[in-house]
Amino acid sequence: MTQPSNPGGKGEDPLAALQAVIAREKQAFIDAKDGRKKIGYLCNYAPQELFNAAGVRHVRLFKGGDTDVVSIGERFTQSVFCDFTKACLGSFSGNDPLYKALDRVYAAHSCNTIKRVSEIINQFVPVKLLSLPKLRALQSSRDFFHEEFIDLRKDLEKLTGNKITDEAIQENIVLYNKLRHILKKISELRKRANPPITGAEYLDLVTGFYYIDPKLALPLYEDLYAKLAAKESALTGERPLRLMMAGSVVADGDRRMLDILEGELGSRVVVEAHCTGVRPFLHSLRENGDPLRALSDGYLDQAPCAKMRPLSDSSESAGRLAQEYSVDGIIYVYLKFCICYGVGTKEFMTHFQKIGIPALEVSSDYSESDHGQIKTRVEAFIEMLNERKDNLDEQYIGA
Amino acid sequence: MSNTSVLDNVDDSLQEESWSPQAVERDALPKSPGLLSLYAIAKTFSLDAVDRIAKDGGNVVWGFVMGWSPLFRSLGYISGEGGLIMDSIRLSAEAVSAAESHCRVPVEICTPVKARCGIHHLRRPHNTIKKHVQFAGDCGMSDMMAGILPLEGIEVHTVEPLSLLNYDPARRPQYVQFYVNEIQRLAHWLTGKPVDEAVLAQELHDRNLVTRKIETILKLREKNPYYLTLGDVFVLAGGSNDYFATDNYEENKAKYNAILDQIIAEFDSVPENHDYIPLLKVGGCPFCGELCKVVDDAGGAIVGNNMVEPAYYREDVNPVESLAHFMIDQQLSGRGEDKSGGVFTNVVHHIEHQIEATGAKGVIVTGVINCPYTSIAQQYWQDYFKKKGVPFIVMLADTNAVPTEEVKMRLKAFVEMLV
Ligand code: SF4
Ligand code: SF4
Numbered sequence: 079m080t081q082p083s084n085p086g087g088k089g090e091d092p093l094a095a096l097q098a099v100i101a102r103e104k105q106a107f108i109d110a111k112d113g114r115k116k117i118g119y120l121c122n123y124a125p126q127e128l129f130n131a132a133g134v135r136h137v138r139l140f141k142g143g144d145t146d147v148v149s150i151g152e153r154f155t156q157s158v159f160c161d162f163t164k165a166c167l168g169s170f171s172g173n174d175p176l177y178k179a180l181d182r183v184y185a186a187h188s189c190n191t192i193k194r195v196s197e198i199i200n201q202f203v204p205v206k207l208l209s210l211p212k213l214r215a216l217q218s219s220r221d222f223f224h225e226e227f228i229d230l231r232k233d234l235e236k237l238t239g240n241k242i243t244d245e246a247i248q249e250n251i252v253l254y255n256k257l258r259h260i261l262k263k264i265s266e267l268r269k270r271a272n273p274p275i276t277g278a279e280y281l282d283l284v285t286g287f288y289y290i291d292p293k294l295a296l297p298l299y300e301d302l303y304a305k306l307a308a309k310e311s312a313l314t315g316e317r318p319l320r321l322m323m324a325g326s327v328v329a330d331g332d333r334r335m336l337d338i339l340e341g342e343l344g345s346r347v348v349v350e351a352h353c354t355g356v357r358p359f360l361h362s363l364r365e366n367g368d369p370l371r372a373l374s375d376g377y378l379d380q381a382p383c384a385k386m387r388p389l390s391d392s393s394e395s396a397g398r399l400a401q402e403y404s405v406d407g408i409i410y411v412y413l414k415f416c417i418c419y420g421v422g423t424k425e426f427m428t429h430f431q432k433i434g435i436p437a438l439e440v441s442s443d444y445s446e447s448d449h450g451q452i453k454t455r456v457e458a459f460i461e462m463l464n465e466r467k468d469n470l471d472e473q474y475i476g477a
Numbered sequence: 478m479s480n481t482s483v484l485d486n487v488d489d490s491l492q493e494e495s496w497s498p499q500a501v502e503r504d505a506l507p508k509s510p511g512l513l514s515l516y517a518i519a520k521t522f523s524l525d526a527v528d529r530i531a532k533d534g535g536n537v538v539w540g541f542v543m544g545w546s547p548l549f550r551s552l553g554y555i556s557g558e559g560g561l562i563m564d565s566i567r568l569s570a571e572a573v574s575a576a577e578s579h580c581r582v583p584v585e586i587c588t589p590v591k592a593r594c595g596i597h598h599l600r601r602p603h604n605t606i607k608k609h610v611q612f613a614g615d616c617g618m619s620d621m622m623a624g625i626l627p628l629e630g631i632e633v634h635t636v637e638p639l640s641l642l643n644y645d646p647a648r649r650p651q652y653v654q655f656y657v658n659e660i661q662r663l664a665h666w667l668t669g670k671p672v673d674e675a676v677l678a679q680e681l682h683d684r685n686l687v688t689r690k691i692e693t694i695l696k697l698r699e700k701n702p703y704y705l706t707l708g709d710v711f712v713l714a715g716g717s718n719d720y721f722a723t724d725n726y727e728e729n730k731a732k733y734n735a736i737l738d739q740i741i742a743e744f745d746s747v748p749e750n751h752d753y754i755p756l757l758k759v760g761g762c763p764f765c766g767e768l769c770k771v772v773d774d775a776g777g778a779i780v781g782n783n784m785v786e787p788a789y790y791r792e793d794v795n796p797v798e799s800l801a802h803f804m805i806d807q808q809l810s811g812r813g814e815d816k817s818g819g820v821f822t823n824v825v826h827h828i829e830h831q832i833e834a835t836g837a838k839g840v841i842v843t844g845v846i847n848c849p850y851t852s853i854a855q856q857y858w859q860d861y862f863k864k865k866g867v868p869f870i871v872m873l874a875d876t877n878a879v880p881t882e883e884v885k886m887r888l889k890a891f892v893e894m895l896v
Contacts, residue, residue, distance in 0.1 A: 156852040187640040190617025194853050197822045207642040212613050212635055218658040219637055225651055387635045389624040414585055421621035424581040441583055
């Protein structure tokens with residue numbers, strides 16, 4: 079297991095407190111019988127602001143990591159799909175209470191696997207699949223995505239019977255901007271030589287963004303930020319190795335790689351170029367003008383996933399993040415059969431090489447069978463990085 | 478020009494070759510001269526031929542958009558993708574290894590993508606075709622392969638797709654406008670100009686005439702499906718895209734049309750044979766010819782395939798809009814499956830319709846190993862057929878695979894079970 083950093087020092091651990099709220103909210107979502115519709119969404123291109131403005135309960139569908147659930151999902155996909163989508167189908171088919179509670183699912187055509195899987199999920203719960211442009215710089219694509227959001231608004235109004243006003247959208251843009259901003263600030267504390275939280279802790283706390291009511295989440299995150307920021311930042315002893323994790327989605331429940339990197343090998347993941355770490359919090363939405371337009375533009379303008387074209391947009395954005403957080407190395411992890419990050423490997427690795435940051439490519443799934451093999455490879459990479467770091471640190475001290 | 482004179486120009490030596498095993502092994506039937514001519518012109522379309530044109534400064538591009546081949550031709554472009562696919566099957570071992578080692582394509586990715594990617598890498602030092610058109614609604618693997626082609630020195634133009642799972646008829650004008658924009662954007666990228674509507678309209682009209690002939694042939698095939706096997710039908714339908722033409726477009730168009738007329742005429746003298754078990758094939762085409770032979774030998778005949786379905790371009794609207802409508806309709810019907818970004822759960826209705834139309838007694842589902850999209854669709858179809866009580870069998874293979882004895886036995890047993 080990942081070694082926790084105990085960020086609060088003495089007294090109550092704020093991270094544990096946050097986890098308790100997340101667990102409570104998930105259960106409340108399942109149990110609620112107040113007539114409010116419950117929706118789930120796949121991927122970060124589905125706008126929470128609009129869901130919240132519609133008055134629905136909403137959660138991101140990104141549980142994963144459990145091989146039993148994966149094998150239930152395999153009944154639909156056979157083996158040749160990424161474990162994330164198999165886990166998603168397994169959760170629907172295996173009657174996971176969170177997934178079973180849903181009235182409707184919203185998905186964006188982020189990758190073709192999600193598109194296909196959405197069609198199967200549609201057999202369990204009605205799905206609305208949004209067209210998601212790849213060419214976000216193109217005005218006609220931006221206009222069409224706006225039309226998709228107009229349609230989504232109507233769909234939510236039909237589902238709930240509530241009118242979604244511009245004011246409500248605007249209010250939620252402001253609220254979610256604050257949330258993204260505070261989560262970005264918490265992440266930035268990891269720029270310190272002695273980060274106050276581990277990578278696994280950051281991913282765990284971020285899950286709250288997807289499960290907790292935003293109005294409840296904001297003060298919790300603000301409080302957490304204050305506590306983490308106040309933590310001793312001076313480095314005692316050797317600086318831990320700083321890593322970025324990039325690649326496929328790291329599901330809620332999948333901490334395999336982080337356990338190896340942080341728990342077993344003592345390095346620190348200080349930043350993520352994947353869709354369940356800090357990447358979705360790097361941008362802010364416009365707070366003036368037509369709010370629905372601000373929403374559709376803002377979602378397209380977020381730090382891109384590998385679906386977007388040109389693919390170099392994604393690799394360059396990941397590279398900038400690695401440089402900004404002064405990482406020693408990058409672990410590029412993709413799930414087996416992940417089309418986006420698997421086939422896109424060369425673009426990412428070539429770019430990381432170009433900017434002079436060592437990177438290791440690892441393909442993985444949720445099984446434990448390759449644990450030893452992955453650990454050996456990662457260990458060798460970390461040894462190499464440690465030697466390099468020592469040389470650089472010496473050069474730095476000697477300069 | 479009369480039909481006969483057009484076909485007289487087909488190289489006789491090619492006509493003698495048994496390029497189509499299915500065609501020549503039907504000893505009991507007269508050989509179809511039209512079919513031999515078809516294979517002869519099909520064989521002239523190769524990567525080498527396309528390369529020669531590109532070297533001479535001709536307009537060649539990689540990639541394609543399903544259903545939009547008339548657009549490419551109206552813009553004066555040839556898609557070399559067909560040749561590339563043929564070569565990727567031939568060269569797959571070398572290309573796959575190049576893809577895995579140089580392009581870093583993971584080992585678990587399907588052979589068609591690895592092979593194409595590897596060929597681009599191997600060709601890089603002498604490649605003269607520097608443009609690729611990618612329809613982003615195509616299967617995700619192909620689309621991602623296009624994403625890394627810039628690393629092989631190839632410029633990529635992305636055609637944006639719609640996802641029509643929640644098709645709303647009231648939004649149809651928006652959908653049409655979306656694809657109209659994409660068509661014009663593609664035209665600008667290739668030629669610097671908008672589409673020449675008069676030229677495109679003519680192409681669509683010509684294509685519709687050809688489709689009508691193919692539809693007639695498919696109907697005539699019911700008289701005796703052994704005269705043209707499914708493999709033959711694939712080649713026939715494949716030709717309707719581009720008439721197997723390289724630099725001889727108008728000439729091949731005429732030849733191809735004449736061949737279709739000839740095959741239609743041949744059916745007048747083909748003996749009727751209704752003594753077979755009609756079967757439907759669903760999905761792509763691994764070991765297609767071999768598969769047909771096993772089915773035929775066991776007393777079955779493949780009378781339909783969801784990949785070969787006649788569809789027409791509207792001629793009552795502006796031709797650019799017609800292409801947009803065509804794309805939307807093929808996506809909705811699930812025709813073309815992953816190549817068209819279609820809704821695969823809709824394909825079952827299509828298949829059901831074909832079962833009704835052909836009286837098929839069973840379904841053979843085929844697909845490429847390691848193709849995620851085939852695998853998810855197959856499972857869905859299987860479940861569906863099971864519920865409906867339609868017998869089915871699934872045959873997965875790599876693109877260049879030769880069926881093993883075990884595979885043949887399974888298929889034979891399936892057909893015999895239906896007797
Ligand atoms: S991007 Fe990769 S990991 Fe994510 S759903 Fe698509 S194939 Fe799976
Ligand atoms: S459809 Fe399947 S086999 Fe064909 S390229 Fe795509 S993933 Fe590969």
